[in-house]
Each structure stands twice: as structure tokens, then as C-alpha cells.
Amino acid sequence: MSDEKATEEKEVNNEEQIPSTISRGQNVLHPNRENMIEVIQNLRDEGFIVCIDVTAVDYLENPKRDLPISIKPERFEIVINLLSHASRERIRLRVQVPEDDPSVPTLFDIYPGSEALEREVHDLFGINFDGHPDMTRILMPEEWNGYPLRKDYDVGQIPVQFKEAPGS
Numbered sequence: 736m737s738d739e740k741a742t743e744e745k746e747v748n749n750e751e752q753i754p755s756t757i758s759r760g761q762n763v764l765h766p767n768r769e770n771m772i773e774v775i776q777n778l779r780d781e782g783f784i785v786c787i788d789v790t791a792v793d794y795l796e797n798p799k800r801d802l803p804i805s806i807k808p809e810r811f812e813i814v815i816n817l818l819s820h821a822s823r824e825r826i827r828l829r830v831q832v833p834e835d836d837p838s839v840p841t842l843f844d845i846y847p848g849s850e851a852l853e854r855e856v857h858d859l860f861g862i863n864f865d866g867h868p869d870m871t872r873i874l875m876p877e878e879w880n881g882y883p884l885r886k887d888y889d890v891g892q893i894p895v896q897f898k899e900a901p902g903s
């Protein structure tokens with residue numbers, strides 16, 4: 736059971752309405768990939784000057800989730816958490832990313848500290864950040880095949896080898 740509740744749509748630039756919800760007392764915006772950067776730039780202008788986290792979710796095995804009716808669920812979702820020190824408020828953005836085109840625009844030009852976070856998402860989920868200055872692996876070896884946090888990635892095993900206990 737989710738505590739996510741639909742709320743009014745948040746106005747961005749006095750023109751476009753962005754679907755929003757409330758989750759655990761936190762505002763959640765649901766922009767699409769096309770207007771994501773505009774929404775984030777507007778939030779930065781409103782005082783959300785810190786990008787706390789950029790991560791992803793793979794909904795392959797659990798396609799049902801709470802989304803506003805106007806948002807089409809996709810396999811992947813980018814989750815961005817922003818912080819405003821002035822208003823002592825956090826806001827979360829959930830952007831749907833389709834499996835057949837796993838890419839979103841980079842946040843690097845707005846939040847340079849997101850560089851490593853985006854590389855981690857790319858490395859573990861295979862989602863590209865268009866315009867990123869160095870979209871190379873950060874955790875896995877360059878020659879690694881696949882993306883370990885995708886739900887369809889085969890889980891391997893490494894045999895555990897024990898030393899013989901002294902005195903046995």
C-alpha cells in the first residue's frame with residue numbers, strides 16, 4: 736500500500752501544468768523527459784539550489800505504481816531529489832523513461848555535482864544522460880557486459896572459499 740496521494744498540478748512558467756503528488760509529506764513532481772530540464776531550472780530559480788540525489792528504479796517486475804492519471808508508466812523511472820535551504824523544503828521529481836529509449840537530458844549544466852550520480856545510474860541501469868561530459872562507467876569495469884541493477888540482469892554467484900580453521 737502506498738501513501739502517495741494525488742494533488743493539484745503545479746504550474747510551471749504560468750503555462751504548463753506539471754502533475755504532482757504527495758508522498759510521506761514530500762511534494763513529488765512528475766515531469767516528462769521533454770520538459771524535465773525546464774521544470775528543474777524553474778525549481779532552481781525558486782531556491783532549490785542543491786541536487787541531493789539522482790537515482791533510478793526498474794519496474795520490470797512491478798509495473799503497477801502510484802502515478803497521476805496523466806502520466807504513462809514506463810519500465811524505468813529517474814528519481815531526482817532537490818533541496819531548498821531557504822524554505823527548508825525538499826522536492827522529488829519522478830521522470831518516466833521508456834525501455835526502448837533509456838535516456839534523459841543531463842542535469843550537469845544546472846547541478847554540476849550530479850556528474851557522478853548520473854554516471855552511477857548509467858553504469859548500473861544503462862540509462863544515458865544526454866549532454867553529460869563523461870558518460871563512462873564509474874563502478875563497474877569498462878569491459879563489463881550488462882547493467883547489474885536491472886531486474887532482468889542474471890544474478891551470478893561467486894563461490895565462497897573458507898580456510899581450514901586452526902586446530903581442526
